[in-house]
Amino acid sequence: MPDRVPSPVDRSLPTAEARELMTLVRDIARREIAPAAAEEEDAGRFPRELFTLLSASGLLGLPYDSAHGGGDQPYEVYLQVVEELATARLTVGLGVSVHTLASYALAAYGTDAQRAAHLPAMLGGGQLGAYCLSEPSSGSDAASLRTRAVRESGGDWVITGTKAWITHAGLADFYTVLARTGAAGASGITAFLVPGDAAGLSVAAPERKMGLKGSPTAQVHLDGVRIPDARRIGDEGQGFAIALAALESGRLGIAACAVGLAQAALDEAVAWAGQRRQFGRPIADFQGLRFLLADMATRIEAGRALYLAAARRRDAGRPFGRQAAMAKLHCTDAAMQVTIDAVQVLGGYGYTADFPVERYLREAKVLQIVEGTNQIQRMVIARHLLGPDTR
Incomplete structure (x- = not known):
């Protein structure tokens, strides 16, 4: 189908x-x-x-x-x-x-x-971008990144290191790269705009993923990539603050993606329930299935309302970090549950690759991981509520 x-x-x-x-x-x-x-x-x-x-x-x-x-x-x-x-x-x-x-x-x-x-x-202008923050040894702990940019006497920067889990790796025309220019910690990180064809930039073989197979994800190697200071973004040492600000908005994009995926799964399940007949009538007539569809629809509507509320705060110039974390958390968890339920609605057919819901289920999982795992989102929300953990 x-x-x-x-x-x-x-x-x-x-x-x-x-x-x-x-x-x-x-x-x-x-x-x-x-x-x-x-x-x-x-x-x-x-x-x-x-x-x-x-x-x-x-x-x-x-x-x-x-x-x-x-x-x-x-x-x-x-x-x-x-x-x-x-x-x-x-x-x-x-x-x-x-x-x-x-x-x-x-x-x-x-x-x-x-x-x-x-x-x-x-x-x-037809260009495609990629965002390079994560590394093989620094995912959730992004401030511990090791990629280093060293400024030479002529003013150019030389960047060396490896970035991991990079969407559009090998296809991007530009990479926004976060690299260490100072001491350890968040204050020693700077942002750079690196051309996709820069000498010394190479891409590893794509990761073999359970879903989103059409979206390339790979490590990006920077082996002495030289760029002028004119491609440094913001002040030296401002990079981590830039990265966090970008991720606040990016989390809303992931939330919207999750709602879209869940909507696709729900629509497929509703259509199937109306056409599939068992015991002499459409399975949509059975209360157990109707309640399942109702719960799926409610999760989607709640997620949509949550990401839109956060977006309106952003558009109004109000703080929205807590709401963005909530939207990313709720919407991606909802997408996971909705796609699981969609497979259940289709039964054995839902478990086959002849129907899209099994693909939706495989794709939903990664949304709970990218741009800050959902455990990180809970930390962000709790920090807004209670202040930082001082242990």
Whole structure:
């Protein structure tokens, strides 16, 4: 059974422009993304041509300034676009979220000259970005990263180290790289914009993952990569603060992806329940299954409301870190449960690769891990409530 595009759910779109934008996104999802999603994921193919189309359609820079090629859209709108794309294919929705994350440092902390030089190509020129924070020995403890950037007498920086779990590795046109320029700890980290074709940059073989096989994930090796100081983002030692600010927004992108994936699973389960007959009637007539579907729908609606509430705080310039952590935690846990339940609704058929729900289940798991595990999200939320753990 091929993937289908779910019937769109009502969105909270604040303007006529945003509603027109969503119409465009749904059309692209229906015509260009969903039809080949199952086949391409099974083959492990990344749809680079789709990202070229998304860039040409103005969808890779939505929350950024139009003066530099962005879309001037609030996060409230941008995230609903991400959700819609993820409903059609998680690789695409996640790819847009990662690209937006990779662009954040320059957009928010770059100089006017840097933004003018690089952002137009990054946001609307067909480029694709990657975000390089994690390393083989530093995941949740990101401040312990070992990749080092050394400044030479001429002013250039030489970066050496290995980054791990990098989405778009080997395909990205630019990498936002966090590297150590000072002493151990968070205060010794600086952000850099590294070209994808920089001499000394290489990529390991892609990781063999249980899901999201169409989205490449690999280690990135930086072996004496030389870049000018003009590609340093922000002040020396400001990199960790930049990384955390980027992740606050990035967590909302993951939350939207999770809701989109869960919506796809729910729509598949509802359609199956209406057509599958047992004991002489559709299984949708049985109360046990109806209650299961009701719980799935409630988890999705609650997650959507949570990420939108956090987005509106961000758009209003209010603190949103706690709400972003809550949204990422709830939405990804909800996606995991909803996809498990969708497989249950389809029974034995749901366990086969002939139906998309088994793929949705495999894909949901990684969302509980990326951009801060859900255990880290609980730490962030507790810190907001109780203050830091002083042990």
